[in-house]
Amino acid sequence: MLKLSIIGTGNVAFHLARAFSAAQGVNLQFVAGRDLEKLKTFEEFSATLNLNKELEKTFYSDVILIAVSDASIAAVSQQLMESKALIVHTSGSTAIQILDQNKRCGVLYPLQSFSKEKELVYKEIPFLIEAKLQDDLGVLKLLTESLSANYFTVNSKDRAALHLAAVFSNNFTNHILTEAKQLCNDHNVSFELLKPLMLETVQKAFSIGPENSQTGPAKRKDTPTINKQLSALKSAEQKQLYTLLTQAIQNYYER
Amino acid sequence: MLKLSIIGTGNVAFHLARAFSAAQGVNLQFVAGRDLEKLKTFEEFSATLNLNKELEKTFYSDVILIAVSDASIAAVSQQLMESKALIVHTSGSTAIQILDQNKRCGVLYPLQSFSKEKELVYKEIPFLIEAKLQDDLGVLKLLTESLSANYFTVNSKDRAALHLAAVFSNNFTNHILTEAKQLCNDHNVSFELLKPLMLETVQKAFSIGPENSQTGPAKRKDTPTINKQLSALKSAEQKQLYTLLTQAIQNYYER
Numbered sequence: 001m002l003k004l005s006i007i008g009t010g011n012v013a014f015h016l017a018r019a020f021s022a023a024q025g026v027n028l029q030f031v032a033g034r035d036l037e038k039l040k041t042f043e044e045f046s047a048t049l050n051l052n053k054e055l056e057k058t059f060y061s062d063v064i065l066i067a068v069s070d071a072s073i074a075a076v077s078q079q080l081m082e083s084k085a086l087i088v089h090t091s092g093s094t095a096i097q098i099l100d101q102n103k104r105c106g107v108l109y110p111l112q113s114f115s116k117e118k119e120l121v122y123k124e125i126p127f128l129i130e131a132k133l134q135d136d137l138g139v140l141k142l143l144t145e146s147l148s149a150n151y152f153t154v155n156s157k158d159r160a161a162l163h164l165a166a167v168f169s170n171n172f173t174n175h176i177l178t179e180a181k182q183l184c185n186d187h188n189v190s191f192e193l194l195k196p197l198m199l200e201t202v203q204k205a206f207s208i209g210p211e212n213s214q215t216g217p218a219k220r221k222d223t224p225t226i227n228k229q230l231s232a233l234k235s236a237e238q239k240q241l242y243t244l245l246t247q248a249i250q251n252y253y254e255r
Numbered sequence: 256m257l258k259l260s261i262i263g264t265g266n267v268a269f270h271l272a273r274a275f276s277a278a279q280g281v282n283l284q285f286v287a288g289r290d291l292e293k294l295k296t297f298e299e300f301s302a303t304l305n306l307n308k309e310l311e312k313t314f315y316s317d318v319i320l321i322a323v324s325d326a327s328i329a330a331v332s333q334q335l336m337e338s339k340a341l342i343v344h345t346s347g348s349t350a351i352q353i354l355d356q357n358k359r360c361g362v363l364y365p366l367q368s369f370s371k372e373k374e375l376v377y378k379e380i381p382f383l384i385e386a387k388l389q390d391d392l393g394v395l396k397l398l399t400e401s402l403s404a405n406y407f408t409v410n411s412k413d414r415a416a417l418h419l420a421a422v423f424s425n426n427f428t429n430h431i432l433t434e435a436k437q438l439c440n441d442h443n444v445s446f447e448l449l450k451p452l453m454l455e456t457v458q459k460a461f462s463i464g465p466e467n468s469q470t471g472p473a474k475r476k477d478t479p480t481i482n483k484q485l486s487a488l489k490s491a492e493q494k495q496l497y498t499l500l501t502q503a504i505q506n507y508y509e510r
Contacts, residue, residue, distance in 0.1 A: 165449060175465070201424070241503055252433065
């Protein structure tokens with residue numbers, strides 16, 4: 001039985017605590033955090049600890065997962081120097097070297113977007129793992145397997161690239177959908193009707209490649225439709241997004 | 256049995272011809288087109304006609320679907336003035352009035368992106384329908400039902416709004432995925448790993464709303480990460496997209 005502690009009370013900590021508390025072969029011993037109010041929501045998963053007073057109780061876990069903001073990883077890892085546990089952060093864009101002063105260290109980065117409201121299907125989430133020592137890679141594999149998730153051994157440089165591509169795709173697509181929903185609301189039509197189109201957009205991008213799926217007025221240089229659509233947009237921001245993305249598509253297919 | 260003809264040889268014509276040729280209660284009589292080479296690929300679905308020479312053979316169908324480019328709808332509909340059939344176009348952004356000179360007219364717009372390579376699941380596609388005469392709305396409902404598709408009665412103004420929102424979401428998301436794939440290729444990491452994230456992005460946008468799903472450095476105004484990511488982007492276009500979309504997200508959540 002792998003003894004695990006988690007440090008942090010954000011969305012990633014919450015989802016991993018919930019998942020590992022139910023996982024076979026893992027004993028979630030402690031969740032430690034500074035925000036005592038948020039920490040209460042973790043009581044159903046394990047014992048909880050005030051990070052400022054009782055952190056040393058986590059030292060005897062086999063693995064300590066640091067699921068805090070990128071900016072706080074270094075400070076938290078300093079406080080764990082005396083532990084013999086495998087110290088692991090969960091950040092996509094932070095190199096493993098930030099944990100170099102800890103004897104045993106690694107990274108376990110779930111390539112997924114976490115919101116408190118929505119349950120996750122772990123078997124569909126790729127976990128990118130990395131460890132200083134080869135043996136510890138085996139421990140990280142055990143952790144991901146306990147969630148029935150897929151793991152991929154990826155170094156810090158490649159993980160940062162995937163994280164950037166993920167931010168690019170997830171954050172920006174989500175904002176485009178936000179503006180599309182606004183457009184629907186402005187015209188009193190149902191945003192929901194776009195769901196099959198968007199699911200197909202993503203399926204197609206990954207089956208035949210997004211560069212083979214581009215359609216629409218920008219790709220076919222249909223200037224009358226572009227002008228008609230531009231003038232139908234009300235907000236300056238939507239016009240600016242429309243113009244830049246239309247231009248970007250045209251430039252791309254001219255290359 | 257509803258007798259149907261389709262005019263056009265593009266992707267929409269191809270998919271609708273394939274689907275209606277297999278549909279219960281519909282007899283696809285003819286597909287007519289100018290491009291005789293492309294027309295050959297329709298021979299497995301129905302008899303084919305040279306648009307310039309034999310169009311009048313379609314006149315005795317119950318419904319004639321005009322699935323040609325927006326710019327050609329008017330010219331084609333002129334050639335159908337003598338037919339008593341219900342004349343229907345399939346364009347999202349074209350008003351029904353373009354068919355006003357045809358006694359019976361309507362619109363059947365499938366809100367989906369069509370590529371020749373990929374089969375479609377019709378029961379998940381919303382068809383937006385509109386007709387000049389109430390009785391003809393019933394005919395369009397029959398057509399969509401023969402494909403097990405869902406129909407929504409939507410006027411031309413609202414359909415144009417939905418079409419614009421669809422272009423916005425599909426075309427721009429697809430281009431963002433194109434740039435994300437480029438990023439992955441540049442760093443020799445697998446674009447495929449982003450698929451679960453993107454499916455979750457879309458699912459979440461439609462379950463809890465995109466305005467409640469926004470995460471990432473732009474939303475949380477994490478300037479160090481924004482600068483790190485900007486400098487990791489190589490192409491001027493990616494930097495420009497990153498900057499504008501980051502700005503757009505920040506402006507949106509400041510409103």
